[in-house]
Amino acid sequence: MAEQDLLETGQPLLIADSLSKSYGRIAACRDVSFSLYPGEVLAIVGESGSGKSTLLQLLSGQLAASGGQVSYRMRDGITRDLAALGEAERRLLFRTDWGFVHQDPAQGLRMAVSAGANVGERLMAVGWNHYGRIRESASDWLTRVEIDVARIDDAPRTYSGGMRQRLQIARNLVTGPRLVFMDEPTGGLDVSVQARLLDLLRNLVAELHLAVVIVTHDLAVARLLSHRVMVMKGGRVIETGLTDQVLDDPREPYTQLLVSSILPP
Amino acid sequence: MNAPAYNFAYLDEQTKRMIRRAILKAIAIPGYQVPFASREMPMPYGWGTGGVQVTAAILGPQDVLKVIDQGSDDTTNAISIRKFFAKTAGVATTTSTGEATVIQTRHRIPEAALHERQVLVYQVPIPEPLRFLEPRETETRRMHALAEYGLMHVKLYEDIARFGHIATAYAYPVKVNARYVMDPSPTPKFDNPKMDNCPALQLFGAGREKRIYAIPPYTQVVSLDFEDHPFEPYRFNVPCALCGAENSYLDEIVTDDKGSRMFVCSDTDYCEGRQAAGHHGALSAAPYKDKAQEVSNG
Numbered sequence: 001m002a003e004q005d006l007l008e009t010g011q012p013l014l015i016a017d018s019l020s021k022s023y024g025r026i027a028a029c030r031d032v033s034f035s036l037y038p039g040e041v042l043a044i045v046g047e048s049g050s051g052k053s054t055l056l057q058l059l060s061g062q063l064a065a066s067g068g069q070v071s072y073r074m075r076d077g078i079t080r081d082l083a084a085l086g087e088a089e090r091r092l093l094f095r096t097d098w099g100f101v102h103q104d105p106a107q108g109l110r111m112a113v114s115a116g117a118n119v120g121e122r123l124m125a126v127g128w129n130h131y132g133r134i135r136e137s138a139s140d141w142l143t144r145v146e147i148d149v150a151r152i153d154d155a156p157r158t159y160s161g162g163m164r165q166r167l168q169i170a171r172n173l174v175t176g177p178r179l180v181f182m183d184e185p186t187g188g189l190d191v192s193v194q195a196r197l198l199d200l201l202r203n204l205v206a207e208l209h210l211a212v213v214i215v216t217h218d219l220a221v222a223r224l225l226s227h228r229v230m231v232m233k234g235g236r237v238i239e240t241g242l243t244d245q246v247l248d249d250p251r252e253p254y255t256q257l258l259v260s261s262i263l264p265p
Numbered sequence: 266m267n268a269p270a271y272n273f274a275y276l277d278e279q280t281k282r283m284i285r286r287a288i289l290k291a292i293a294i295p296g297y298q299v300p301f302a303s304r305e306m307p308m309p310y311g312w313g314t315g316g317v318q319v320t321a322a323i324l325g326p327q328d329v330l331k332v333i334d335q336g337s338d339d340t341t342n343a344i345s346i347r348k349f350f351a352k353t354a355g356v357a358t359t360t361s362t363g364e365a366t367v368i369q370t371r372h373r374i375p376e377a378a379l380h381e382r383q384v385l386v387y388q389v390p391i392p393e394p395l396r397f398l399e400p401r402e403t404e405t406r407r408m409h410a411l412a413e414y415g416l417m418h419v420k421l422y423e424d425i426a427r428f429g430h431i432a433t434a435y436a437y438p439v440k441v442n443a444r445y446v447m448d449p450s451p452t453p454k455f456d457n458p459k460m461d462n463c464p465a466l467q468l469f470g471a472g473r474e475k476r477i478y479a480i481p482p483y484t485q486v487v488s489l490d491f492e493d494h495p496f497e498p499y500r501f502n503v504p505c506a507l508c509g510a511e512n513s514y515l516d517e518i519v520t521d522d523k524g525s526r527m528f529v530c531s532d533t534d535y536c537e538g539r540q541a542a543g544h545h546g547a548l549s550a551a552p553y554k555d556k557a558q559e560v561s562n563g
Contacts, residue, residue, distance in 0.1 A: 088411045110398070110419070117422045124422065125415025131425050131491040153426045 013038050013073050013179060013211050019058050020067035021051075028054040030235045031068070038178065041205060041212040043226035043243065045219060045258070051235040052215040053183060059213060060100060060181045061090050072179075095125050099172030099180035103187045105164035108171070109156045115142065115167055116152040122175045141170040145200060162193035166200065173204065182214040186221055198224050219262060223247055231255045274321040274354040280304055284322035284477070288468060291479035296441030297409070298392050303475040307349075312342055313371055314472030316388035317349070320369045323384060323468070324350065329357045331365035336373035336514065336531030343371075360534050372435075374456040376513045376535040379465035381482060387450040389471035392478065394438045394448035414446045417489055425494055434499060440487045441480055449486075455499040455514045460486040505530045506548035508539035 012035035021029040029051040036042055044052045057063035059070055061082045070082045075097060082090065094100070102108040109118050119138040120128070128134050139149045145166040156164050165185060172180060185201070186194040202225055205212055216222055222229050222243060229246045231239040231254070239252045250256045272278065280302075287301035306314040324330065330350050334343040338360040346369060347358045359365050362375040369386040379385060395405045398416050408416065417438050424432045437454035441447050449460060450469060460467065460480060467480040480486060488496040504511045506527040513535060515528040527548050530536035540549065 087407075091411060091413065113398075113419060113423050114426050116426055117419045120422055121415060121419050124418040125413060127415075129418070129492050131422065132493050134422065135426075 010037075011073055011077075011079070012036060013040075014059065014213075015071045015079070016059060016068070017071070018068040019055070019065050019070065021054055021058055021063065022066050027235045029058060032237050033068075034230065034237075034240070036179075036211055036213065038211050039209045040228065041210075041214065041226040043222035043229045044213065044215045044232060045217065045222050045229060046232035047217060047258075050232040052217075052232055054235075055232070056181055056183055056213065056215050060094070060098065061085075075178075095122050096175045097177050097179065099169075099177045101165075101168055101172055101180065101182040101185045103184040105156065105161070105168045108168040109164065111157050112155060114153045114155055115147070115159070118156060118167060119171050119174050122171065126175065137174060141174050142167075144204070145170040146196075160193075161189055162197060165189065165197055169201070169204070173208065173210075176208070177210070179211045179213070182212060182216075184216055184218075185214065186216070186218065194221075201225060219247060219259065231258065271353040273326070274324045274350065274356075275306075276304065276318065276321045280318075281322045284318055287477045288319065288322065288479065291468070291477050292466070292481050294445070295480055295484050296445030296447040296478060298476040298478045300475055301477050303472045306472065308345070310473040311390060313346060313369070313388035315470030315474075315477070316369050316371070316386050316472075317346060317470075318472060319386045319468050319470035319477060320346075320350065320367060321354075323386070324354055324356060324367060326354070326356065328366045329359050329364055331359050331362065331368045331534075332370075333368065333373060333375065333532070333534075334371045335516070336375070336535075337533045339533060361538075362532075362534050372451050372453070373514065373531060374452060374459045376510075376530070376532045377538075379463060381464045383465040385463075385465050385467045387452070387467065387469040389448070389450040389469045389476070390473070391436075392448055392450075392469065392471040392474050392476040394436075394446055409445060412444065414440075414489075417446055418491070421489060421491065421494075425491070431490065431494055431496070437496075438489050440489060442484050443487075446489070447478060447480075453499055453514060454488065454496075457486070457488045457496070458498055462486075501528065503528050504546060505536060505539075506546045508536045508544045508549070509546040510536070510539055510544070 014036040016032055016034050019029060019032045032055055044055060046052050058065050071079050072082055073079045116135055116138040119141050120134040123134050123137060139152055142149050142152060147163055147166055156167055159167060186197055189197065198221060214225060226243050229243045230237050233254050239246060239255045247259055250259050283302055287299045291299045304318060306317050308314060332343045332347045334340040337343060350356055351358050362377040366382060367384050371388045393405055395408060395416055398420060399405050421431050435453045436448050436451045437457055439447055439449055439457060449457060462483055464482050466482050469478045490496040501515045505513060505515060507529050510530055513530045513532060516531045517526055517528055519526050
């Protein structure tokens with residue numbers, strides 16, 4: 001298996017090398033470096049305005065960096081600088097080998113077309129031309145994200161918030177990506193729905209051996225899903241380490257504040 | 266020339282040159298939408314301002330013009346455009362498909378086969394086939410540039426999911442020369458096969474949207490479909506009530522308020538030609554006309 005090979009060769013999937021982004025005098029992101037390995041889940045935590053989302057956009061090539069570079073190990077095993085990829089290649093990567101789960105499902109879904117077409121879109125984009133097989137694959141994925149297959153022809157407009165988010169996940173995973181970016185995937189959902197979604201995500205991530213970069217301000221999400229945590233403040237990474245280590249024994253004063261700010265249930 | 270007050274074919278020469286440049290570029294890149302500086306024409310948008318500008322740019326004094334609207338030579342739009350060019354260019358006009366050298370059309374391709382010395386000019390309301398799925402022009406342009414056409418199949422998928430078959434009956438998307446996906450203007454999908462490998466030059470003008478595109482003669486035009494739901498041209502269950510044609514595109518005409526209706530060819534020239542050649546349909550008035558003439562003569 002290709003993924004197994006990658007694990008054995010021990011090569012990172014995504015490498016960020018001193019990434020920076022500034023808007024005029026404001027530095028949204030300063031000197032961020034890390035490596036992400038296949039199957040690894042990295043949580044980026046921090047308060048609003050700490051540069052989490054900017055970093056995610058830099059990593060996923062949606063935003064050009066002011067300094068530094070992002071490299072990605074393509075399916076052919078060659079690690080390439082994202083900025084050097086052509087637009088066609090980058091977009092293909094985005095549709096096939098990557099996923100991007102938005103906080104607001106309306107941004108990641110086509111709200112006016114049916115759930116089946118939403119899931120099938122990526123398949124059709126890579127040349128699937130058989131209605132029956134596309135539909136079969138869409139039904140399969142709806143089942144996997146616990147959406148009733150009877151609702152395959154309904155538009156996501158008629159779905160609840162939790163269902164929309166699960167549909168967005170299915171839509172992203174249908175092409176078997178190796179890396180998924182998530183921007184606050186549980187934001188805006190009520191607590192019980194959050195728990196169910198997290199449970200689902202955790203299973204899928206383990207089962208599909210996905211590498212995930214997840215941005216969240218919710219430390220519970222980080223604890224449940226991620227292997228490693230990066231804490232950001234003012235555009236810098238101030239602390240990084242294994243999730244349990246960072247959350248149970250925070251070193252930086254800011255991280256200590258963040259951890260202690262969680263209200264006891 | 267009938268009306269020396271106008272420049273030949275209404276538009277000034279510089280404008281015609283600009284449109285011709287756009288047309289040449291469109292022919293060089295089959296199916297690609299070329300932007301052009303569309304002018305205001307003395308008719309409202311939606312009445313064929315794009316088609317009229319293209320026609321004006323390609324018309325020469327020797328040309329014979331035919332204008333059809335939904336296949337018909339005698340509807341308001343067709344008559345007014347025909348008169349417009351008769352007045353401003355003084356060209357000969359005709360209703361016969363075979364005699365015409367330039368045919369401007371709204372929503373139909375003539376039933377009679379076209380030949381190499383003809384140009385078919387389409388009036389196009391919305392040139393962008395991806396528009397209803399992707400509202401951003403910047404994005405659709407990029408999708409064309411990178412040949413990302415998965416979205417077009419999303420629309421067809423939706424049709425099958427909802428209706429059990431591809432229910433798009435007009436403006437059915439086609440792929441031109443194995444590269445650009447193109448909206449064939451709102452012609453019925455019945456006409457799509459006629460575009461493929463057509464000996465005549467096909468030009469498309471969208472006045473409001475300021476786009477010109479083209480299919481050069483003998484170019485491959487493929488209607489998009491799924492392997493398990495192939496493209497099927499529209500079929501009718503009845504022959505034309507006037508001329509008995511079984512392979513032409515039919516219009517439904519309501520004949521009274523009790524639900525009676527008849528189906529007749531939408532291409533009036535084709536239908537009249539067949540009737541003149543002695544073909545009769547179930548509701549043909551021709552026999553009665555013959556009798557009436559005999560009575561008046563006798």
